[in-house]
Every structure is written in C-alpha cells, then in structure tokens.
Amino acid sequence: MSEVSLARRNFLKTGAAAAAALMASAAANAGIPAATVKKYDEEFDVVVVGSGFAGMACALKASRAGLKVLMIEKMSVVGGNSAICGGNVACPVNPVQKAQNIQDSKELFIKDCLKDGLGINYTNLLGVIADRCNDTIKFVEECGAEFVPNKMLFEAGHSVPRSYEIKAGSGSGYINPMFATMKKEGKVTVRTRCKFDDFIMDGDDVVGIVCREGYRFNAKLQSDDLENKTGKTKYIRAKMGVMLAAGGFSRDIWFRQVQDPRVVPSTDSTNQPGATAGVLIKALGIGATPVQLCWLQFLPYCNPREKGFGVSVNFTNHACMDFGIVVDRKTGKRFMDEHAGRKIKADALFAVIGNDENYPIAVADDAIVKAINPSFVKLPLEMGTVKKFNTLEELADFYKIPKEAFLEQVKKFNGYVKAGEDPEFHRNLKFSNGLDVSKAPFYGIEVSPKIHHTMGGVMINEKAQVISTKTHQPIKGLYAGGEITGGVHGASRLGTVAVIDALTFGMVAGEEFAKMAKA
Numbered sequence: 270m271s272e273v274s275l276a277r278r279n280f281l282k283t284g285a286a287a288a289a290a291l292m293a294s295a296a297a298n299a300g301i302p303a304a305t306v307k308k309y310d311e312e313f314d315v316v317v318v319g320s321g322f323a324g325m326a327c328a329l330k331a332s333r334a335g336l337k338v339l340m341i342e343k344m345s346v347v348g349g350n351s352a353i354c355g356g357n358v359a360c361p362v363n364p365v366q367k368a369q370n371i372q373d374s375k376e377l378f379i380k381d382c383l384k385d386g387l388g389i390n391y392t393n394l395l396g397v398i399a400d401r402c403n404d405t406i407k408f409v410e411e412c413g414a415e416f417v418p419n420k421m422l423f424e425a426g427h428s429v430p431r432s433y434e435i436k437a438g439s440g441s442g443y444i445n446p447m448f449a450t451m452k453k454e455g456k457v458t459v460r461t462r463c464k465f466d467d468f469i470m471d472g473d474d475v476v477g478i479v480c481r482e483g484y485r486f487n488a489k490l491q492s493d494d495l496e497n498k499t500g501k502t503k504y505i506r507a508k509m510g511v512m513l514a515a516g517g518f519s520r521d522i523w524f525r526q527v528q529d530p531r532v533v534p535s536t537d538s539t540n541q542p543g544a545t546a547g548v549l550i551k552a553l554g555i556g557a558t559p560v561q562l563c564w565l566q567f568l569p570y571c572n573p574r575e576k577g578f579g580v581s582v583n584f585t586n587h588a589c590m591d592f593g594i595v596v597d598r599k600t601g602k603r604f605m606d607e608h609a610g611r612k613i614k615a616d617a618l619f620a621v622i623g624n625d626e627n628y629p630i631a632v633a634d635d636a637i638v639k640a641i642n643p644s645f646v647k648l649p650l651e652m653g654t655v656k657k658f659n660t661l662e663e664l665a666d667f668y669k670i671p672k673e674a675f676l677e678q679v680k681k682f683n684g685y686v687k688a689g690e691d692p693e694f695h696r697n698l699k700f701s702n703g704l705d706v707s708k709a710p711f712y713g714i715e716v717s718p719k720i721h722h723t724m725g726g727v728m729i730n731e732k733a734q735v736i737s738t739k740t741h742q743p744i745k746g747l748y749a750g751g752e753i754t755g756g757v758h759g760a761s762r763l764g765t766v767a768v769i770d771a772l773t774f775g776m777v778a779g780e781e782f783a784k785m786a787k788a
Contacts, residue, residue: 300470300555301479309477309506313339313458315782316478316507317514318465318548321351322440322768323751323775324514325447326408330779332456334786339505341463344486344543348444349516350752351771353541355583356435356442357422358772359765360402365421366431373429375399382766385426385610386759389561394757397731398766398773405773406433413446417642423700424764425590426610430700432765438583438644440768462486464500465548468511468555468747473737475555475746477506488520488542509785510746512778513735514771517723517752518546519565525723528563538720539568539578549753552727557747558738560755561725566762568721569614572654572714573628580648584655585714586764587641589631590614592704594682595716597621598630598668601675603682606694612761615718628715630668632679636708646712655714661706664713679706722762725755733778748781750774 315331317324320342332338342349361378365371379395410416414435421430435442451457464484469477481500518524519538524546526532538544553559570585571578589595590607595618597604605617621629638646649655658664661679665672683705685691689698726749728736733750734743751771758766 300468300475300551303469303471303476306469306477306504308504310503311339312506312508313337314507314509314786315339315512316341316505317512318478319349319514319516319751319753320347320459320461321349321514321516321751322443322771323778324512325444325451326405326772326775327512327514327748327750327779327782328457329412329447329451329454330776331782332451332454334779334783336509336782336786338457340457340459341465341480342459342461343464343484344541345461347448347459347461348441350540350544351440352444353578354440354768355586355764356437356440356768357424357432357765358406358435358768359424359427359432359763360406360769361399361431363403363406363431363433365419365433366429368419369421371421371429371431373431377428378431381426381428382758382763385612385761385763387612387761388759390759391560391756393731394729397777398757398769401773401777402769405769405776408776409443409447409772412443412450414443422587422765423591423608425586425608425614426763428697434642438642443768443772462500465515465551466502467551469504469506470555473556473739473744475507475511475744477504478511479504486543507746509782510748512733512775512782513548513552513727513747513749513753514751514775515548515753516544517726518549519544519720519723521545524550525565525720528725529565532565532720536720537571537576539571539582540721541577549726552735552747552749552753555747556737556739556744558728558736559725560728561759562723562755564724564760565720566611566722566724567615567718569611569618569716569718571717571719572649573626573717574715575652575654579654580652581654581714583642583645584649585631585716587645588633588637588712589714592637592640592701593631593633593706594679595629595631596670596675596678597627598670599627601665601671601673602678603694604629606691606696608696610761610763611721618716618718622717628717630670631714631716632664632706633712634706634708635710637704637706638712640702640704649714655712658711658713659709661711664711668713683707722758722767723752724758724760724762726753728756729754729774731777732781733774734781748778750778
C-alpha cells in the first residue's frame with residue numbers, strides 16, 4: 270500500500286496528542302521582550318499580517334478611521350489563497366433571497382454549519398457571521414466587487430440557496446478591487462516579500478512585530494525558516510495592535526503531518542505555496558489558545574491530473590455535483606449524495622478510490638453547462654481535464670465504465686429529478702431547476718479530494734480578539750480572522766462560508782481598531 274493510498278484510506282480519523290506536544294514546543298518561544306528593543310525602525314497604529322480577505326478588510330476599515338496601517342505579505346504578490354479560491358460567498362437572509370422568496374434564517378444557517386462541522390463549531394462566531402454578512406457584502410461591493418445579479422447558488426451542504434456568485438469566477442473578484450481601493454485611498458502601507466518573524470511583547474501584551482523586508486520565500490524550507498535567512502530584520506511598533514490574517518497551513522508539510530500523521534508529504538493541496546504555519550506557531554508561543562488544529566478538510570472537487578487547485582474545481586462543483594452525478598467507474602453507479610457537505614463527499618470519494626486510484630467520474634450535460642458560469646467550463650476543456658462526448662456511450666467507453674449499468678443509473682437519476690426525490694441517497698433536488706443528465710453533448714471529469722482548508726487555529730471571540738490560554742481573556746493588542754482562527758467551522762466547513770468568515774472577522778477587527786481611535 271502506497272503512502273498516498275494509506276493517507277486516503279485513513280484520513281477520516283483524527284487525534285489530539287500532537288497538539289499537546291506542539292504547545293510545549295511553542296511555549297519555548299514567547300516573543301521578543303519590548304525592553305530588549307533598543308529602537309523601533311517604524312511605528313504604526315495597526316500592523317496586519319497577511320493580505321487576503323481578512324487582512325484587506327481589516328486594513329481598509331482601520332485606515333478609514335484615520336489610523337496609520339501597515340499590511341505585510343511574505344509572498345511577492347498580495348492575496349494568498351483568497352485570490353485563487355472559488356470566491357462565491359454565503360450570506361444568510363439576504364435581499365436576493367427575499368426577492369426570490371427563499372426562506373432562510375440565522376438559525377438554519379447555523380444548523381447547516383453544525384451538521385457539516387460535526388457539532389463542534391463555535392456558534393457564537395457563526396452568529397456574528399450571520400448578523401453581519403449583509404454589512405460585509407455591502408462593504409466589498411462598495412470596493413468594487415461584482416456579483417452575478419439576482420442569482421443565489423445552492424451550495425453543497427446548505428439547506429437553501431444563500432450564496433452570491435462572484436462575477437470574476439475566483440477570489441480575485443474581491444482581492445483586486447479591494448487592493449485597488451486601498452491604493453486609491455492611499456492610507457495603507459503595503460509591503461510584499463515582508464515576512465513576520467515574531468511578536469514584540471510588553472509582558473503579556475502585543476506591542477509590535479519583528480519582520481524581514483526583502484524576504485524570498487523558499488517552498489522547500491517551509492515555515493520553520495531554519496535555513497532561509499533572506500531579508501533585512503526590522504522592528505515595528507504597533508501602538509493599537511496586530512491583526513493576524515496569515516491563513517492556514519495546508520502547504521506546511523511538517524506541521525500538517527504533526528496534526529495528522531496519515532497526511533503524508535506527497536498528499537496534494539489546493540493551496541498556494543505560502544500557506545504555512547509560521548505565524549500560527551508564533552501565536553501559540555505567546556499564549557494564544559489553540560482550537561481544533563488536527564481537523565484538516567479535503568476538497569472533493571479536485572482533478573488528480575492537475576497539481577494544486579487547478580482549473581477544474583468550479584466545473585466539478587457547480588456543474589457535476591450541483592446538477593449532475595458522480596459514478597464509480599468500476600460499477601457505473603452513484604455512491605453518494607452529490608450535494609452533501611464536503612467531508613461526507615470526501616469520505617465517500619476516498620472509499621471508492623481505495624488503493625488502486627479508482628478515480629470516480631463526475632458527469633454533466635449541455636443544459637447544465639449552459640446554466641452555469643461559462644468560465645467554469647472553458648479552461649478545463651482547454652487543459653484537457655474535462656472531456657466532451659457526443660453520447661453517454663462514448664463517455665462510458667472512454668472512462669471504461671460498465672455501459673449498461675451507467676446508462677441505467679443516468680436514467681434512474683433523471684427520473685429522480687423529475688419526481689423531485691432521490692430515494693437512493695436523499696439528495697435535495699428542490700432547487701435543481703429540472704436540470705438532469707439528458708442533453709448532448711456530455712461532459713466527464715475524474716475526481717479526487719485534496720487538502721483544502723485547515724479547520725483549526727487560534728481562538729477568537731466575537732470582536733476578533735485572540736484569547737489567552739493563561740488568562741482565558743483577550744491578549745491585549747492581538748486580533749485574528751480567517752483561516753488562522755479555529756472554531757467557526759468545526760470539523761469541516763461548508764463551501765462559501767470561509768469567504769464570509771474571513772471578510773467579516775477582518776472587517777470586525779478593523780472596526781475594533783476604529784473604536785479605539787475614537788475612544
């Protein structure tokens with residue numbers, strides 16, 4: 270059995286012993302005492318570490334309150350994973366839902382999140398998202414983000430359509446206009462290739478950071494940085510505080526395997542190379558409370574023939590799993606609810622893939638393709654990950670699927686759509702809009718999960734303040750939002766909730782700094 274196959278078969282279970290060892294290690298590094306800093310190179314009101322959704326939202330909100338803000342990014346370009354993610358965003362009880370008579374509620378949103386999160390979500394944080402999501406949408410629209418008008422996506426695991434579709438087809442639809450707004454307003458200092466190295470501490474309070482300007486990221490060295498000494502060290506004072514928006518650690522080979530030894534170095538991830546654990550480890554070292562670090566989420570929409578996120582995720586998600594079907598190529602039959610949450614689907618996919626890389630086949634038809642965003646189809650076809658066929662028989666022959674069983678399965682599924690009920694896997698067909706798999710040409714693609722989101726991180730409260738393990742109270746001067754935090758999503762998050770999570774808590778942190786300015 271290969272390392273990768275072993276990881277695929279066994280990733281479903283998790284353990285917590287590694288977290289205790291990690292905390293003991295992190296405690297050995299408790300920041301730089303302020304008393305030892307002879308001179309600060311610069312002084313800002315707020316320092317934001319990271320330039321994705323949470324970082325940009327915080328920086329904009331704080332700077333608009335008249336604060337002097339520095340945003341640093343260790344990579345050569347801004348945006349991180351936020352720039353390359355799918356970009357669609359959940360927002361319960363929004364105006365488009367109301368106009369279309371879609372019945373939603375804060376309680377239903379939280380219930381849906383708890384189902385996929387296995388009940389270990391922090392509902393107080395989900396409540397903040399539900400209460401503030403419409404403010405968040407307004408905020409990004411004012412920056413220039415554009416959504417497909419009058420459209421609500423019915424994302425997997427959600428009970429009702431509640432997700433806006435970003436016109437750009439990726440998270441760049443927020444990052445680019447937010448960054449452009451930031452540059453136009455000219456109130457935020459942005460530095461790329463600037464790596465966070467440590468906190469400067471006055472007792473238990475965060476009063477600044479140590480960073481390196483001119484840093485050159487080396488993916489082979491990961492986040493430990495034991496050998497990469499590039500860049501010039503700077504000491505930056507943060508008069509009001511530091512906001513952590515450094516994302517998750519899906520590309521951190523050592524750290525993710527510490528959390529779950531079954532995830533081996535060769536296990537692929539959808540994340541950009543800079544998604545490492547360096548900032549998180551330093552936060553734990555100064556007493557930030559760790560939450561659910563050993564839960565790693567796999568994205569069930571990936572193609573095994575392309576590296577990383579690739580170009581196929583949106584097609585597989587919104588064409589094949591929202592409206593089409595997924596079949597076991599050995600049997601020609603469905604084996605899961607294609608509209609279930611990510612963990613449920615990833616579990617089911619890994620069970621089918623097994624040790625022999627039996628990648629399931631996701632299928633959609635022409636009517637489905639025409640109903641979704643055209644950009645979701647164009648690139649996968651050009652890259653060859655999605656294949657186009659004149660008949661279902663041709664599709665079955667190409668992927669070596671048992672033809673009769675496959676055709677019978679498609680017929681049964683089409684009947685379920687017509688009846689509005691799926692007796693096999695109880696898929697919610699209420700919002701299928703009559704789309705089935707019946708109109709040529711047909712499209713097929715291989716599917717295999719990849720590490721996508723690290724569920725755990727530092728604990729925050731409703732004000733985005735990081736909570737101390739020592740006092741159980743906020744660490745003065747330390748805030749966080751997005752994937753570097755834990756608890757919002759529990760064991761597994763619903764699609765499109767990460768975007769609203771990061772944007773909202775970034776916005777909340779910025780508002781907290783703004784309140785300080787007025788005090």
